[in-house]
Amino acid sequence: MSFDVEAFRAEFSFFQQHPDWVYLDSAATMHKPDAVIKAEVEFYQQHNSNVHRGAHQLSQQATRLFEKARDAVALALNVRRREEIIWTSGATEALNLVAAGLMGTVLEPGDRILLTCLEHHANIVPWQFYCQQHGVFIDVVPLTTELELDIAVFQQLLELKPKVVAMAEVSNVLGTIAPIAQLVKLAKAAGAITVIDGAQGIVWQRPDMQALDADFYVFSGHKLYGPTGIGVLYGRYELLNNLRPLRYGGEMIKAVSFAGTTLNQLPYRLEAGTPNIAGAIGLAAAFNWLAEFDSAALKSHKQQLFQALYQGCKAISGITLLSPATQNAGILSLNINAEHPTDVAALLNEQKIALRAGTHCAMPLFQALQLPGAVRLSLAAYNNDHDIQRTLQALEQTVELLQ
Amino acid sequence: MTAHELILQSKAPYTAIAAQELPAIAASSDWQNKYRILMNLGKQLPVFSNDLQRDEFLIAGCDSKAWLLHQYDGITQKHYWAFDSEARVVKGLVALAICQLNGLSNNELAQLDFTVLLKPLGLYQNISPSRQSGLQAVLDKMASQIKATG
Numbered sequence: 382m383s384f385d386v387e388a389f390r391a392e393f394s395f396f397q398q399h400p401d402w403v404y405l406d407s408a409a410t411m412h413k414p415d416a417v418i419k420a421e422v423e424f425y426q427q428h429n430s431n432v433h434r435g436a437h438q439l440s441q442q443a444t445r446l447f448e449k450a451r452d453a454v455a456l457a458l459n460v461r462r463r464e465e466i467i468w469t470s471g472a473t474e475a476l477n478l479v480a481a482g483l484m485g486t487v488l489e490p491g492d493r494i495l496l497t498c499l500e501h502h503a504n505i506v507p508w509q510f511y512c513q514q515h516g517v518f519i520d521v522v523p524l525t526t527e528l529e530l531d532i533a534v535f536q537q538l539l540e541l542k543p544k545v546v547a548m549a550e551v552s553n554v555l556g557t558i559a560p561i562a563q564l565v566k567l568a569k570a571a572g573a574i575t576v577i578d579g580a581q582g583i584v585w586q587r588p589d590m591q592a593l594d595a596d597f598y599v600f601s602g603h604k605l606y607g608p609t610g611i612g613v614l615y616g617r618y619e620l621l622n623n624l625r626p627l628r629y630g631g632e633m634i635k636a637v638s639f640a641g642t643t644l645n646q647l648p649y650r651l652e653a654g655t656p657n658i659a660g661a662i663g664l665a666a667a668f669n670w671l672a673e674f675d676s677a678a679l680k681s682h683k684q685q686l687f688q689a690l691y692q693g694c695k696a697i698s699g700i701t702l703l704s705p706a707t708q709n710a711g712i713l714s715l716n717i718n719a720e721h722p723t724d725v726a727a728l729l730n731e732q733k734i735a736l737r738a739g740t741h742c743a744m745p746l747f748q749a750l751q752l753p754g755a756v757r758l759s760l761a762a763y764n765n766d767h768d769i770q771r772t773l774q775a776l777e778q779t780v781e782l783l784q
Numbered sequence: 785m786t787a788h789e790l791i792l793q794s795k796a797p798y799t800a801i802a803a804q805e806l807p808a809i810a811a812s813s814d815w816q817n818k819y820r821i822l823m824n825l826g827k828q829l830p831v832f833s834n835d836l837q838r839d840e841f842l843i844a845g846c847d848s849k850a851w852l853l854h855q856y857d858g859i860t861q862k863h864y865w866a867f868d869s870e871a872r873v874v875k876g877l878v879a880l881a882i883c884q885l886n887g888l889s890n891n892e893l894a895q896l897d898f899t900v901l902l903k904p905l906g907l908y909q910n911i912s913p914s915r916q917s918g919l920q921a922v923l924d925k926m927a928s929q930i931k932a933t934g
Binding site for chain 2: 589720721723724727728737738765782783
């Protein structure tokens, strides 16, 4: 099936509102198709009620829609049980929930966990915080000179028997796709619980949870055409059932007395308070909407754009590319000569190119690269050839202005 | 170089910027030309040595690292500054502010509205919010330094 990018782009009202901008900041947040916005609006206009506890029919209807949203995500990710889908506010909360919940239940003082040098702060800092409290050690997989994860060192570090291995499927800075299936297999063979940060990865490739066989997988809705403030923690049922909740109150409780509290069953025991009902419905709408398109065609369109961008940038003298040309999910980080990335971004902003500059919540990676930061251009399937041409022209102009 | 020496050394370049580049940017009609001048302002100004890139001079709230030195001459009652940053846009923007404020007295400074200093240059509207907040952080710091002597 061929891919009509203009028809795809027409699904997003945003682009009609801002025809003069080139949006290359999709790794920060994606635009939302009208179908997602409509689903959220419809919920508030037609069905708004709290879920799970209402005595009235409206609440039952809202609950049905909310749980139907969970089913949609469960189906899209091919999980074993629908209770394995836990709503969170995003990938960050999901990672916090896993890190906090494993401490004292799985992780004991003196244990080790394994992270990688490519991680987003959200997959470093919660571990660091709770590991320090509980006396758990953190090992870090370094990069090779080609800026890929050093698999040999990864295997050596597995010999230290980490109880948890947490890693990103796709680097949010470089766009590098990690050989996640292979790494999960290695980690599991070493007896570790695997936690995959799929915030960028899920955009590249819809995971099949049973095939991937990871223990936990997290992502944010807003990076996958969905609303902000909603995300998912997938977890293997037995592990989720033993995870200590991070928050208490609301539907997660079965019975309370001052002598003690009995927690509800999954998925509710990990979803304290009133959930983001409209957000969950919006995210399910994003999955359903996306299912109407040929995912292979979307992917190949994005790859074509990436190659055009990559080769175009490579041809501009003064640009240094950090991202790999292959095994890349559509993120290109670069610098211009020794210029500060914020200066490059300022000049590109003048030319209405939306992108991000700095260390992209991955300071340890930039310490390893010995760079103050980079400018990050990230693509989505709604970008077109015109965007690439405009960006390359703007980059040439920027190089010239910085001379 | 001491902070005092650096502020002294910066006086003449700031005066030159006020006379040359400040009106040139205001008079220029296209953004490319405005930026060409702005990006190169830093080249006229001394660079802070490592010992002056100290945390006590660091401005919080900038995307890039930035340092501000201040001196108040108790006899003449005049204020002087020097500024450096890793980033050229911020260094240029702050230079355009300092060149209008350097060597003014408490009374003269009290009559100025810092929020409109760069308005006539036609730059401010285009500058992204994060750069604006970086510039704002420097101006806030300068205002507090003036207040502390008043």
